[in-house]
Amino acid sequence: MTGAIKNTGTWASTRNACKLCAPLGASIVFKGIKGCVPMIHGSQGCATYIRRYMISHYKEPVDIASSNFSEETTIFGGRANFSTGVDNLVAQYQPEVIGIASACLSETIGEDIHGFIREYRAANRNKPLPEFVHASTPSYQGSHMDGFHHAVTATVSALARKGKTGGHINIFPGFISPEDIRHLKDILSDFGIPYVLFPDYSDTLDNPHWKEYQLIPEGGTSVGELKLTGSAKVSIELGYVFQQGRYKDSLKGNQKFQTAAEWLRQAYDIPFYKGGLPIGLKETDRFFKVLEDISGKPTPERHLRERGRLIDAYVDGHKYHFGKRAVVFGEEDLVIGIVSFLEEIGIETVLVASGGASGKLKAAIDTVTGGKRKHMLVMNEMDFEGINEITDELKPDIFIGNSKGYYISRRMGKPLVRVGFPIHDRFGGQRVQHIGYKGTQQLFDRITNALIEYKQEHSSVGYKYI
Amino acid sequence: MAHIEMDPQRWKQEVLKKYPKKVAKKREKSIVVHDGAEVLQKIQANVRTIPGIITQRGCTYAGCKGVVLGPTRDIVNLVHGPIGCSFYAWLTRRNQTLPPTPESENFMNYCFSTDMQDSNIVFGGEIKLKQAVREVFEIFKPKSIGIFSTCPVGLIGDDVHAVAREMKEELGINIFGFSCEGYKGVSQSAGHHIANNALMKHVIGLRDEAPKGKYKVNMLGEYNIGGDAFELERIFEKCGLTLISSFSGNSTIEQFERAHMADLNVVMCHRSINYVAEMMEKKFGIPWFKVNFIGAEATAKSLRKIAEYFGDQELIDRVEEVIAEEMVIVKKELEVIYPHTQGKLAMMFVGGSRAHHYQELFTELGMSTIAAGYEFGHRDDYEGRRVIPTIQIDADSRNIEELTIEADETRFNPRITEERKAELESKGCGFNDYEGMMVDMAKGALVIDDLSHYEMEKLIEAYHPDVFCAGIKEKYCVQKMGIPLKQLHSYDYGGPYAGFGGAVNFYKDIDMIVNTSIWKMIKAPWEAEPVIEAEFAV
Secondary structure, three states, X not given: OOOOOXXXXXXXXXXXXXXXXXXXXXXXXXXXXXXXEEEEEOOHHXXXXXXXXXXXXXXXXXXXXXXXXXXXXXXXXOHHHHHHHHHHHHHHHOOOEEEEEEOHHHHHOXXXXXXXXXXXXXXXXXXXXXXXXXXXXXXXXXXXXXXXXXXXXXXXXXXXXXXXXXOOEEEEOOOOOHHHHHHHHHHHHHHOOOEEEOOOOOXXXXXXXXXXXXXXXXXXXXXXXXXXXXXXXXXXXXXXOOOOOOOOOOOOOOOOOXXXXXXXXXXXXXXXXXXXOOOHHHHHHHHHHHHHHHHXXXXXXXXXXXXXXXXXXXXXXXXXXXXXXXXEEOOHHHHHHHHHHHHHOOOEEEEEEOOOOOOOHHHHHHHHHOOOOOOOXXXXXXXXXXXXXXXXXXXXXXXXXXXXXXXXXXXXXXOEEEOOOOOOOOXXXXXXXXXXXXXXXXXXHHHHHHHHHHHHHOOOOOOOOO | OOOOOOOHHHHHHHHHHOOOHXXXXXXXXXXXXXXXXXXXXXXXXXXXXXXOOOEOOOOHHHHHHHHHHOOEOOEEEEEEOOHHHHHHXXXXXXXXXXXXXXXXXXXXXXXXXXXXXXXXXXXXXXXXXXXXXXHHHHHHOOOEEEEEEOHHHHHHOOOHXXXXXXXXXXXXXXXXXXXOOOOOOOOXXXXXXXXHHHHHHHOOOOXXXXXXXXXXXXXXXXXXXXXXXXXXXXXXXXXXXXEEEEEEOOEOHHHHHOHHHOOEEEEOXXXXXXXXXXXXXXXXXXXXXXXXXXXXXXXXXXXXHHHHHHOOHHHHHHHHHHHHHHHHHHHHXXXXXXHHHOOOEEEEEOOOOHHHHXXXXXXXXXXXXXXXXXXXXXXXXXXXXXXXXXXXXXXHHHOOOOOOOOOOOOOOOOOOOHHHHHHHHHOOOOEOOOOOOHHHOOOXXXXXXXXXXXXXXXXXXXXXXXXXXXXXXXXXXXXXXXXXXXXXXXXXXXXXXXXXXXXXXXXXXXXXXXXXXXXXXXXXXXXXXXXXXXXXXX
């Protein structure tokens, strides 16, 4: 069957979701802790599905344990499964940290995971034990991004220690690619700023080939570093939305969620800077300005030159994109960055959609675009069929988002530039760059080439110069 | 590369040593070193995975929605639950389908979910579910809607079956529910059983009309991964066999509804579909036997078995002609590839039948399978159906409904007489039987059920096979160890591998992956250091 489902309005069902589930987000964060094995407290299918999904994007080993609930466990509770699971993880992996994400099952029966951790620690007092971090992540509360940010805050609040304020900063970049993390680390090093970056899955989810098999892949933010988050001089958090908004239909709607930086300010009085993902010139300039302020140094030459090259490319490429129309979809903070960037290069975003339910997307988009685009559709809580239904009328030239939107771009015969997560129909999803001048350059080149390729393939003459 | 041979018994002991005592005791029974004796050893299977062990297994929902019902193109599958479960089963199994026209119904690309939220968990999700069913109907006007339950549904007590009945009444189409909550069984296998039951209760037998044809067959347990079903359809047609229905590769709900009009059920994946085969025999009198279309020789053997069943000389001759014709191409390809693959070693840990079926293909390539096991098989898949009466029914199996099936009053019709059945038995037709995997394995081979991640690493370390077959979850671990992994769930997006054409594809793919130059460029860990534990095998 081809063609979009023609029926707009509000839907009870979600048709081709533009979001994933909360424990997946938490598992990605836990993979960013050094020596950590994630464990999902619930049905084994959750761990299997999440592993399967992460592996198809990152193409790396991803070990996630499960407490393997059965019907009996569901009735009598998961205490025994929890401690057996931890016993086995400790025996096989000797992890430094076990990151526990709860699933729908354990949350619905109201498992006291903090209590289980306390009991386990008490019962094994004489043994060397890993650190435990627990994030509450039922899939019926929000999306994978809610799980992601919950896990970041949970980890920091579990491990941060108060201390004499050091010279280092904290940086919480949100959900970006391993390649993005590596670039961010380069930027900070070039400024000479000591930092704790969390979560750092730049190695664990994109490893080189190994000489010897590593049960727990090397890399990640260490417990020692996480402790230091409590004594940083400032935190930088990238993103406008996080998940501090309401959950759709949530009973916890009034409960304010704290991001890691907010928690650190409240607990340890550490100031923070919050800004969007540095995608495009404006947002990246803003980010570099913060680094200049913190370090007291000008932007290093290398990055100035990258910035210069990016502007040069904007100039040279404008003939390909000016006036083109884009549909952008994915995680809220990612799409905000992308839209901000598209504004700079003259591509009009006609629809920006996310499965996220913060209700804050519109305001954030208005901020980055200066509210100029009166006709831009900005939609929270969207699914792909929602996008598909209105795409024909929007007449986009290009789609920018993850692999799941491919079917719409295929139906429309228009290119899809893959960004974000999941990318499982192209190679190298883990190395897609989005951030900084360099990442923007990559994005710019890919978008430009997608438009050129489309033009070339649809030309009646086989132009080689275009 | 020389293979270092470690005594499998010693391998087993060393692996078990690392486990906590209780775990070792449990795993001990799931790891068997084949002693080559005629009376097969007992293996523990279909028992719960131990928490904290990283398993290949999925959940009951995955088996029900993803495997059995997933490949049917004109049922809308609506997942009642939070978003993850539906998202993760969205086109992930890569079963293909071929609607007759571009306008024909095909809902496989859609991922429908009630996307339960907090308030649905607290106040119940039935109202939202009903609304979602109405929406599905409004959008697609499908012939049928399946409602699949995920973990929280069972806990909060939403009655999907009652909703299905009510909606069926309201909308006038076939709507049925599945209580396939993820925690219901020990693996996907429970979900297969639940799916089989629902097909029997709600679908099979609804339509008493069948296409004309002399030799009417149902293909059970074939899911059209990578286009396998297309190759089998080609061969069937060439032989003059009429495929009434396929459970469920490239299938439609209509095919299921008239499946009882066939005269023979052939079973590919025994684990996932044997229940339907058994129930259809009881209810409609259709005999079943096991076939295997993975491997050129196996395909030929299975075709001959089918021809023998119908007993018509015309068919027998035609089948022989087809085999002869197809084998010319197969042999030509094999001649080139065999010298590259001969003597190499394979391991496979996948499925509930695949780990058995694919051994045939490796044998054709001159490769031996030194270790194999299932993700979600039962003892009968290892040791043969004769052990079924001795399998202990535990709490997990009792969870799954056993339907009581009686002969249909008007439509029960034994397709062959008892005498004819006995005669065919003596010719090796093997009705109602599956001999299992172990009988086809060599002495000294390791048979391991529900292989853990840790055991997988130890297997590779000790035996460094030339190819390891499993799924995407294992792929990059194994390849990090310098061993190629062939995915037998998705075929690494290649295939088909079934039938004669499929065998040729498989030969080529295995030649490519075991001989690609990259394996020479990366040194495997054991090549850098001498392995002191090396011993001769028994």
